[in-house]
Amino acid sequence: MTELSPTAGKNSQDIQGDEKLSPRKAPSICSTRYGIAFIVHLCNFIIMAQNIIMNITMVAMVNNTSHQPSFNGSTEGLPVDSFGDPNNSPKSLPARAPVYDWNPQIQGIIFSAINYGMILTLAPSGYLAGRVGTKRVVGAALLGSSLLVLFTPLAADFGLVFLIATRILQGISLGLGYGGQFAIWERWSPPHERSRLCGIAVSGLLLGTCIAILLGGIISQTLGWPSVFYIFGGFGCICFLLWCALVYDDPVTHPWINITEKEYIISSLAQQVNSTKQPLPIKAMVRSLPLWSMCVCCFSHQWLINIIIIYAPTYISSVFNIDIKNSGFLSALPFIIAWVICLLGSYLADFLLTKNFRLVTVRKIATVLGNVPSSTFLLVLPFVASNYIIAVSLLTLSCGLGLLCQPGVYVNALDIAPRHSSFLMGASRAFAQISAVLAPTVSGFLLSQDPEFGWRNVFSLSFVINTLGLIFYLIFGKADVQDWAKERKLTHL
Secondary structure, three states: OOOOOEEEEEEHHHHHHHHHHHHOOOOOOOOHHHHHHHHHHHHHHHHHHHHHHHHHHHHHHHHOOOOOOOOOOOOOOOOOOOOOOHHHHOOOOOOOOOOOOHHHHHHHHHHHHHHHHHHHHHHHHHHHHHHHOOHHHHHHHHHHHHHHHHHHHHHHOOHHHHHHHHHHHHHHHHHHHHHHHHHHHHHOOOHHHHHHHHHHHHHHHHHHHHHHHHHHHHHHOOHHEEEEEEEHHHHHHHHHHHHHOOOOOOOOOOOOHHHHHHHHHHHOOOOOOOHHHOOHHHHHOOOOOHHHHHHHHHHHHHHHHHHHHHHHHHHHHHHHOOOOOHHHHHHHHHHHHHHHHHHHOOOHHHHHHHOOOOOHHHHHHHHHHHHHOOOOOOOHHHHOOOOOOHHHHHHHHHHHHHHOOOOOOOHHHHHHHHHHHHHHHHHHHHHHHHHHHHHHHHHHHHHHHHHHHHHHHHHHHHHHHHHHHHHHHHHHOOOOHHHHHHHOOOOOO
């Protein structure tokens, strides 16, 4: 099958030749490349946790029972009586935790503000990481985001404008970290292990979502919502130190890697040309339907995922009238399932490739399984709102199965343009991140305009967008190296 491994721009015989070129295959267990994947996993954990903690703390930050005039246009003051007696404060929130008078539309703007910054840096971060190294780009992003998270409670006290500005700056840092990390797999991942290594790394996003939602509700209820930002911001600073000490851009510069593993990785990547000296064929990229199909499908799928991530705590809390502590437990459940499915799906994709499945078939099967069931379950969710168990089960399945897309469309850039993959994976995620700006803004508008059918409209719109993006990808998606991504030899007359 000549399409079995276009990830490396070769056919199956080329892969066999590479395996013979290596002295012997290096083991996966306790290997440096899987250690790197685990560190990137930890980095993604903190990146996503810092991204979405606002979504779970919003339940505690907003006063849903009082509509008194706010101080400085944002805060409503402390939940204590006029004499400062904390015993008379609301039982649902700790004393001295400020609350704010933000309607659903304002909340949607706050949610989406972080994504404005991410859109600006996702595409350039992949290119920048290919030039100066993933270690520097992601390290700077991790430190910057952590410091801004620590500043967030103070920014909220200063006012809505300061909070939104802080969120945008944090988005710039997160975009550098998320988009810049993929360049590392150009130098660390053997072609037939890319789904696994990328799956392990990216699954940290799911675990970060899960832990943030799970602990965010508990911390908000016991210590106050500002403590959520202090804890995750401090943990991010610790992760920054680990990143600087343990991560290296390639096997050649790594001081502790086993010689056998180093030779195995280098030999498996021997026929891939370093992309740092190759100019970007921007015009050809813009005209490439396979590339556009990948971007559009990522956009439509991210719309679905963002609806689940952003509004799961609010939906469970508002529809079933559950306090924020239990809402955290219930909202985290889908991401626990998604974390497991992402890892299993990545291993399954690599397994199918070893059984001579065409690469394009594997990518599209994974993408279909990650889109159709998830969007369908979300569509029927409002119709079973009265049944608590069924609703939570559908939300869990929708989120869990959605991550089957990871070994599908999300790694497709490594297939169609391996030498430009760091830039394209950042660019495709930047395009998809537009949905993270539009989804909460549009959804907040729908919820504020139609309280009775607002959730039904939000989930129906998500289904339509998701389905259209999937159809476009199934028609135009490819998995072989595109002509514009192949090595070009320049001749001078």
